[in-house]
Amino acid sequence: MTATDWVIVVLRVVLPALILPAFVTPLVWVERRVAAFIQDRPGPNRVGPFGLLQSPADILKLFTKEDTVPASADKLLFLLAPGLAVFAALSTFAVIPYGPTIEVAGHTIPMIGADVSIGLLYVFAITSLSVYAIVLAGWSSNEKFALMGGVRSGAQIISYELAMTTAAAGVVLASGSFRLSTIVAMQQGAYHLVPFLPRWNVVPQFFGFLVFFISAFAETNRLPFDLPEAEAELVAGYHTEYSAMRFGSYFLAEYINVIVASAMTATLYFGGWSLPGYHPHGVLGGVVSLAVFAAKTAFFVLVFIWVRWTLPRFRYDQLMKLGWKVLLPLALVNLIWAAGLEMFRMHN
Amino acid sequence: MERLVFDAAALLAMLFAGVMVVSRDPVKSVLALVVSFFALAVCYVMVLSPFIAGLQVIVYAGAILVLFLFVLMLLNVGREQPDGMPRPIQTVLGSLAVFVFAGLLLGMLRASGSKIPLLTDGLDPVEMARPAELARLLFSDYLLHFEAVSVLLLAALVGAFVLARREDAP
Numbered sequence: 001m002t003a004t005d006w007v008i009v010v011l012r013v014v015l016p017a018l019i020l021p022a023f024v025t026p027l028v029w030v031e032r033r034v035a036a037f038i039q040d041r042p043g044p045n046r047v048g049p050f051g052l053l054q055s056p057a058d059i060l061k062l063f064t065k066e067d068t069v070p071a072s073a074d075k076l077l078f079l080l081a082p083g084l085a086v087f088a089a090l091s092t093f094a095v096i097p098y099g100p101t102i103e104v105a106g107h108t109i110p111m112i113g114a115d116v117s118i119g120l121l122y123v124f125a126i127t128s129l130s131v132y133a134i135v136l137a138g139w140s141s142n143e144k145f146a147l148m149g150g151v152r153s154g155a156q157i158i159s160y161e162l163a164m165t166t167a168a169a170g171v172v173l174a175s176g177s178f179r180l181s182t183i184v185a186m187q188q189g190a191y192h193l194v195p196f197l198p199r200w201n202v203v204p205q206f207f208g209f210l211v212f213f214i215s216a217f218a219e220t221n222r223l224p225f226d227l228p229e230a231e232a233e234l235v236a237g238y239h240t241e242y243s244a245m246r247f248g249s250y251f252l253a254e255y256i257n258v259i260v261a262s263a264m265t266a267t268l269y270f271g272g273w274s275l276p277g278y279h280p281h282g283v284l285g286g287v288v289s290l291a292v293f294a295a296k297t298a299f300f301v302l303v304f305i306w307v308r309w310t311l312p313r314f315r316y317d318q319l320m321k322l323g324w325k326v327l328l329p330l331a332l333v334n335l336i337w338a339a340g341l342e343m344f345r346m347h348n
Numbered sequence: 349m350e351r352l353v354f355d356a357a358a359l360l361a362m363l364f365a366g367v368m369v370v371s372r373d374p375v376k377s378v379l380a381l382v383v384s385f386f387a388l389a390v391c392y393v394m395v396l397s398p399f400i401a402g403l404q405v406i407v408y409a410g411a412i413l414v415l416f417l418f419v420l421m422l423l424n425v426g427r428e429q430p431d432g433m434p435r436p437i438q439t440v441l442g443s444l445a446v447f448v449f450a451g452l453l454l455g456m457l458r459a460s461g462s463k464i465p466l467l468t469d470g471l472d473p474v475e476m477a478r479p480a481e482l483a484r485l486l487f488s489d490y491l492l493h494f495e496a497v498s499v500l501l502l503a504a505l506v507g508a509f510v511l512a513r514r515e516d517a518p
Contacts, residue, residue, distance in 0.1 A: 077379075118479075121402035125389075128410025132382065135414065139375060139421055151421055154414055161410075178399075178479060 004107065013113045016098065017090050024255040028055045031305050038309040065244040070141060073241065077140035082242065082249035085133035089256035092126045095119040096263050097181045099273050099289040100280045111273070111286060112181060119180035120172060123264065124165055127219060131157045133253070134221075138238035149237025152316065156218055156225065159323040164215035166331035170208040170338035171201050171268045184272035198276035202269040204341055208334040209269040211327050213300075216261040218323065220254060223308040225319060262300030263293070270296055354394040361387035372429075378416050385409045399479045 029044065029052060036043025044051035069078055096119075099111025116122060131154055138150015172178060175186040183201075191197050202209045218225040239250050266272060273293035280289045314322065364384035371377045385408045392401035486494055 077375075116398060118398045118402045121399070121406065125402050125405035125410060128406050128414075129386075131410070131414055132379075132417075135417055135421070136379075139417075147421065151418065154418055158411065158414060176480075178402075 008107060008109055012109060012111065013094070016093055016113060020090060020093055020256055020259060021252060023259060024252055025055045025059065026052070027255050027259070027301065028058070028251075030302075031308075034302070034305045035309045038306075059248065062245045062248040067244040067246060068241075070143065070241050072142045074140040074142065077136050078241075079246075081133050081137040081140060082246045082253075084136070085130060085253035086249050086256070088126050088130035088133060089253040089260065092123050092257075092260045093263070095122050095180055096260070096267055097184055097272055098263075098293045099286050102280065102282060102286040104283055104286075109286075110181070111290065115179065115181050118178045120168060120178045120183070120268075124161070124168075128161060130253075130257075134238050137242070137250075141238070141241040143241055145235045146238050146240045149240070153221065153238060156221075156319060156323075159320060160215040160218035160225075160327070163211050163323060163327035163331045164219060166328065166335055167208040167211040167215065168268060170205050170331075170334050173335070173338045173342055174201055174205065180267055180272075184267060184274060187271040188274050188276075190276060198271060200269060200271045205269070205334055205338055207330055208338065209265070211331045211334065212268065213265055214327060215323075216265065217304070217307065218319070220257040220261055220304075222254070222258065222304060224311040224314050226313060258301055258304050259297065262297045262304065265300050266293065266296035272296075350394050354391055357387045357390035357394065360384075361391065374420050375417065378413055378420065381416075382409050382413050385413070399482065 032054070033043045033051070044054035047053040047057050069075060094113035095116055097110075097112040097115070101108060101110040103109075134157070135150045135154045138146045138148070138153070141147070171183060175183040177183065177186075187198070187200050189199050191199060191203075197203060217223075239247055242250065273289040275288070275292045278288070280286060361384045364380045364387065368377045368380040368384060371380060385404060389401040389404040389409075392398070392404060
């Protein structure tokens with residue numbers, strides 16, 4: 001490998017992981033402004049133009065505050081848990097394709113961190129590890145509210161992971177691969193019968209998409225499923241005892257998870273970086289595809305924010321009922337439907 | 349390079365399996381097992397079976413051990429206190445078992461020697477480890493076993509449910 005190749009590898013692998021946290025700062029501002037808009041109030045508008053510097057100021061504050069550790073806490077795990085949360089959130093993005101494979105000056109550059117054959121499984125594997133960050137935070141704090149929050153969250157994430165994985169299995173069936181770049185490639189073009197309809201997975205598997213997207217809210221601990229930190233009953237749930245940037249780490253992880261969940265939804269059900277009828281070429285094609293991918297992701301991020309400030313929180317039994325009695329059966333029906341479609345396609 | 353990563357991961361897996369055994373705190377034991385399983389998944393990736401590695405992390409580290417952790421937390425199992433009781437019989441039998449097991453392992457290694465199957469032998473490992481190929485085998489040659497296991501698991505599930513049900517429950 002030449003020096004240029006190394007630079008390219010570093011750029012396409014390391015850069016997305018570094019850029020992701022950078023998006024969180026403006027995202028917090030967007031969330032607060034949209035929340036204010038929905039609740040008919042101005043929102044943060046004093047620090048800098050349009051209040052844009054409010055988030056950097058808040059983060060600066062988080063970094064300079066005192067970092068306390070409860071005397072009765074399990075020190076090692078208490079300090080480790082927030083790092084684990086951020087690590088799990090960041091490493092998921094590695095397998096999501098954010099553009100096509102482009103040719104630039106004789107170099108072939110796939111616009112993806114690592115195009116592994118088990119892409120989708122990798123994402124679920126890392127997601128299933130992120131539950132440790134929350135459960136351990138709750139346990140190591142050695143405090144009843146934190147413990148209850150951690151246990152609740154663990155149960156919630158495991159329950160919804162089941163529905164989410166089953167829904168995504170429908171996409172795997174339709175694409176015949178766990179590889180995310182293949183899943184995107186299979187969604188290009190349009191249907192024969194209805195030429196204006198792009199071949200996105202959301203069309204034949206609308207209920208699969210619904211289950212996946214709803215589960216994504218539960219997986220990222222966002223309202224209406226933010227029970228682990230239900231203020232009225234659990235103070236602040238698993239991160240009650242955390243302060244300063246360790247507390248901030250959980251929010252950093254939450255926002256990165258929101259971005260990643262949106263990117264995954266766009267990739268699995270809305271054709272990823274592809275635009276119907278557009279065949280990317282060269283650098284310009286790469287830039288356009290990246291913009292398309294960013295736009296689709298941004299749309300779902302906005303839906304995340306929109307829902308958070310519109311719907312009230314579920315009760316715990318309602319949450320479990322929804323997960324096990326509605327979403328899981330729906331995901332199973334979707335899987336059978338997807339299998340039926342695939343059989344129909346193979347016989348024609 | 350691959351060999352180095354494999355050896356490091358294997359060493360890590362064994363090290364944390366040891367930590368799991370000697371740790372007096374059950375929660376720490378579970379966490380050590382998580383690290384051990386994760387290292388094992390890295391080993392699988394290094395022998396070109398990423399699919400198995402993915403399943404290893406999702407099923408074992410992601411689901412089963414989370415349940416372990418759950419039960420430990422809910423029951424609030426504390427640190428194990430050494431009761432100071434001498435256990436001569438256990439000590440003798442335990443050491444004996446270790447020696448027998450080590451002997452068996454060494455014997456197997458010596459007997460097979462260079463005959464331990466390597467990646468490069470015969471079949472294409474990449475082809476063998478593909479999810480599609482695994483699925484084909486599972487649903488053709490091993491279909492009966494697959495169904496038998498699923499019925500067994502269902503029976504276990506129903507059994508656990510019956511045992512856990514309270515008498516006065518509706």
